[in-house]
Amino acid sequence: MGLFPEFRGLEHFACDARPQRSAARAALMIACALVLGAAGNLGPIPSPAFARGPESLADLADAVSDAVVNISATQTMDDKRAEIAPQLEPGTPFDDLFEEFFRRHQQGGNDRQDQKQRQRKSNSLGSGFVVDPSGVVITNNHVVADANEVIVIFTDGQKLKAEVVGKDEKVDVAVLRVKPEKPLKAVKFGDSEKMRVGDWVVAVGNPFGLGGTVTAGIISARHRNIESGPYDNYFQTDAAINKGNSGGPLFNMAGEVIGINTAILSPSGGSIGIGFATPAATVLPVIDQLEKFGETRRGWLGVHIQNVDDTIAESLNLGPVRGALVAGTDDKGPAKAAGLKAGDVIVKFDGIEIKESRDLPKIVAAAPVGKDVDIVVIRQGKQITKTIKLGRLEDNDKRASLGAKHGEAGKQAIAGPVEKALGMEFSSLTDDLRQKFAIKNNVAAGVVITGVDPDSAAADKHVQAGDVVMEINQEPVKEPADIAKKIRALKSGGKKSALLLVANGQGEVRFVALGLP
Incomplete structure (x- = not known):
């Protein structure tokens, strides 16, 4: 920082x-x-x-x-x-x-x-x-x-x-x-x-x-x-x-x-x-x-977004690189209420084309609070339109809290099934690992990354031990075996990359696209 x-x-x-x-x-x-x-x-x-x-x-x-x-x-x-x-x-x-x-x-x-x-x-x-x-x-x-x-x-x-x-x-x-x-x-x-x-x-x-x-x-x-x-x-x-x-x-x-x-x-x-x-x-x-x-009095959509790169675009069947990738939605935000999901790519807001993710916050903020706007998203290769009533950004800022404090890690993690793939080691999300890596309870499910090869593409994209993989190509994973299964399916289907939805210990989520070996 x-x-x-x-x-x-x-x-x-x-x-x-x-x-x-x-x-x-x-x-x-x-x-x-x-x-x-x-x-x-x-x-x-x-x-x-x-x-x-x-x-x-x-x-x-x-x-x-x-x-x-x-x-x-x-x-x-x-x-x-x-x-x-x-x-x-x-x-x-x-x-x-x-x-x-x-x-x-x-x-x-x-x-x-x-x-x-x-x-x-x-x-x-x-x-x-x-x-x-x-x-x-x-x-x-x-x-x-x-x-x-x-x-x-x-x-x-x-x-x-x-x-x-x-x-x-x-x-x-x-x-x-x-x-x-x-x-x-x-x-x-x-x-x-x-x-x-x-x-x-x-x-x-x-x-x-x-x-x-x-x-x-x-x-x-x-x-x-x-x-x-x-x-x-x-x-x-x-x-x-x-x-x-x-x-x-x-x-x-x-x-x-x-x-x-x-x-x-x-x-x-x-x-x-x-x-x-x-x-x-x-x-x-x-x-x-x-x-x-x-x-x-700024407009508020209630989404967490990130850039779309070539690898992510290929993983999502998006075609040309464009739009803002939804990595997550606020529980009390307008986007979630209207049905927007992680993995959606917002390509148009109220008739305005979104060329890159940094365009969206400025356009949303300038929109009137309470206005009904049409938002066009690409979801799993298909274009859909959602109508959303904008909230007020400042109201959300007032509701924001620092979050619950976590105790220090002290217990030794209980050994469980471990899977290795894409330069990472994966384990089940147990209470011991949750405590060891200070993973908040709002990270409800997924597979914990317990190790990352420093020479891997995952390390280059700042994935680290303690992060939690929640989805691969927009399908949930719950156990380490799911990781290997999903990767085999992607490779047999001719995919060149895997799109992981990754949460850090604080519950902040983002998509990470990794090439398949």
């Missing part, structure tokens, strides 16, 4: 106002980018097409700069932790660990006055932009996450306290509101879908807390997946984006915001010309919901 669960190794880029310690930085860094608003008073800036790039960006910079703001977020934190703890961004997997460590070491002094003295304020700086002259400001979620106070600083030096209207971690956007004495300069969103690779763009923000800074470059690529979350669909740009740019806008040559500068690829934390911006088309629906409801 990367340093940050939502960004898998990318580091947030709000600029810390505290003195920086020398510390090793993650290779991939989140850079502060800014989303521009849906309403404003800045019209498109006429500009000719330059065969060799724009001769000057001065008019554009002059027109938009007053709408770009600095964000100062203050968080009250324990003074001892602030002095000793590594400077990790909020939300890291290590956050709870350090919180517990310092709590234990501070239990000696419980006096309230001492506790107040141990607290101090931590300030971070990012960027943002005004999208409504009445005082609506957009920034990144990670700039203001867990902040006790947020101050918006304008180019004329004016400082206004901001209210957090709503924020969303999945797209990393937050909506703020300030109360100005007079209308503010605002910018508008442009059509990010019209941007092409090679188009010129301009980034404006607050790198390293320096204040308004303008940089320029081009769209280097579209539809980048940097594995930062379920809705990745980034622009890549070589416009310089640095620490402190978080929440800042990426403009087209008409002065319209077409993206939010969100991340950079860098070994040092500074720009090397590989930055990523969330397109306006991705953030606009989220901003609209945050402004209306103060929260997001």
Whole structure:
């Protein structure tokens, strides 16, 4: 797992106002980018097409700069932790660990006055932009996450306290509101879908807390997946984006915001010309919901999906590689209620073709909660259509629990029938093996993998001892002998691969396709 669960190794880029310690930085860094608003008073800036790039960006910079703001977020934190703890961004997997460590070491002094003295304020700086002259400001979620106070600083030096209207971690956007004495300069969103690779763009923000800074470059690529979350669909740009740019806008040559500068690829934390911006088309629906409801309301299907590769497509008689493979369904989800099953391949959702698995979460999330949608799936080589009423993703998130805790493995597993095939050893799912490998009770049936040849294809696909094979080619297996029987049947039928439905000890399931010897 990367340093940050939502960004898998990318580091947030709000600029810390505290003195920086020398510390090793993650290779991939989140850079502060800014989303521009849906309403404003800045019209498109006429500009000719330059065969060799724009001769000057001065008019554009002059027109938009007053709408770009600095964000100062203050968080009250324990003074001892602030002095000793590594400077990790909020939300890291290590956050709870350090919180517990310092709590234990501070239990000696419980006096309230001492506790107040141990607290101090931590300030971070990012960027943002005004999208409504009445005082609506957009920034990144990670700039203001867990902040006790947020101050918006304008180019004329004016400082206004901001209210957090709503924020969303999945797209990393937050909506703020300030109360100005007079209308503010605002910018508008442009059509990010019209941007092409090679188009010129301009980034404006607050790198390293320096204040308004303008940089320029081009769209280097579209539809980048940097594995930062379920809705990745980034622009890549070589416009310089640095620490402190978080929440800042990426403009087209008409002065319209077409993206939010969100991340950079860098070994040092500074720009090397590989930055990523969330397109306006991705953030606009989220901003609209945050402004209306103060929260997001995403559609929810209730399926666990994975990619389809050539081997899986052959095993499922799918034909061309396409769609999203259903590895499992949530017990209380709409998909299970409508009859979707593990092994189904979703190829169309509400009339939209699903080319690869990462397309599906974005399309489902954008669909209205409660809508009846037709979903086309391929099941055992046949196409069928299911009508499903979408649930709400956030309701499911609230129901999610950490699951039951398991005791430590202690008993010696009782020897039972063992079968060897495909570079693995298989045993019956006994109580002793369930305890030894900490297999949860929601893995109700199957055959336990007790050993994996490190040189096998199974090992290459990260199958490990303690995983449970539940099905082979969508037929259940209950005993080790079933494994050999199924494999013989596949080989005699001319199949080149076997499709295993595998669960780990936590009950998370996926399909693994292995070639037959």
